[in-house]
Amino acid sequence: MRILLIEDEPELARWLSLALARQAGYVVEWADDGLLAERRLRVEEFDAVILDLGLPGMDGQTLLGKMRARDDRTPVLVLTARDSLANRVDTLHLGADDFLPKPFRVEEVEARLVALVRRSRGREHPRLSCGSLVLDTASQRFTIHGTALALSPREHSALRVFIQKSGEPVSKQQVLERVFPDDKEVNQEAVEVLVHRLRKKLAGTDVQLVTLRGMGYCLEQVAHGDLRQA
Structure with a gap:
């Protein structure tokens, strides 16, 4: 998942970013200013x-109010030292999806993020699926027809992007931002290579990465007799 962490305490932000990356494989980007974060949220997409x-x-x-006013439905987990009941109620009324007071454990942050993203996509259990392809969000393991799918770290990251948006178009730029967040030298050809590898590993199954010309790719369940050429 691609997360935007909006926090002005550098030590906390660095610790949480590193912990979520190591423990859950999340791509965490940091903004330490509300105005900067608001600009990014207007033009970028985060999980x-x-x-x-x-x-x-x-x-x-104020930032939360602006997000919801323009119908930005990105799940928001609020972290704050302000732990009064009135403050929690006000923040939830503004559109926060969950609230976690400081101090906290990274395991709880991760669990709450998984729950928020799952709810935002209408999931009732901690798994993301498309046909027989399943991502268990607890173990971060992909299976297909119940068998573990062998993937490199970047293949895993890319397939996670596609399954989180299954049935929806995902642009090459979106894949770049999530799989190669710190490598500005990588171009869109790297995405094409990853898609080619994933297609080989999904060949013969009921799941396929379909090219949507001018839009990107889409992970779809395909009827056995209706497999399309990508």
């Missing part, structure tokens, strides 16, 4: 937002 309320530039509650 979830971790939001502190006490921010410079624009406070977290």
Whole structure:
């Protein structure tokens, strides 16, 4: 998952970013200013937002209100030291999806993020699936027809992007941002290579990566007698 962490405490932000990357394989991007974060949220897509309320530039509650006013439904987990009942109620009314006071454990942050993204996609259990392809979000393991799918780390990251958006178009740029977040030298040909490898590993199954010309790729369940050439 690609997460935007909006937090003005550098030590906390570095620790949480590293912990979520190591423990769950998340791509965590950091903004330490509310105005900067608001600009990014207008033009970029994230799977979830971790939001502190006490921010410079624009406070977290104002930022949250602006997101919801323009119908940005990205799940938001609020982290804050303000632990009064009135504050929690106000923040939830503004559109927060969950609320976690400081201090916290990274395991709880991860579990709450999984639950938020699952709910945002209408899931009732901690698995993402498309046909016989399943990603268990607890173990971060892909299976197909119940058998573990052997994937390189980047293949795993790319397939996770596609299954999180199954049935929807995913652009090459979106894959680049999630799989190669820190490598500005990588171009879209790297995405084409990953898609080629994934197609080989999904060949003969009921799941296929379909090319949507001018839009990107889409992970779809395909009827056995209706397999299409990508």
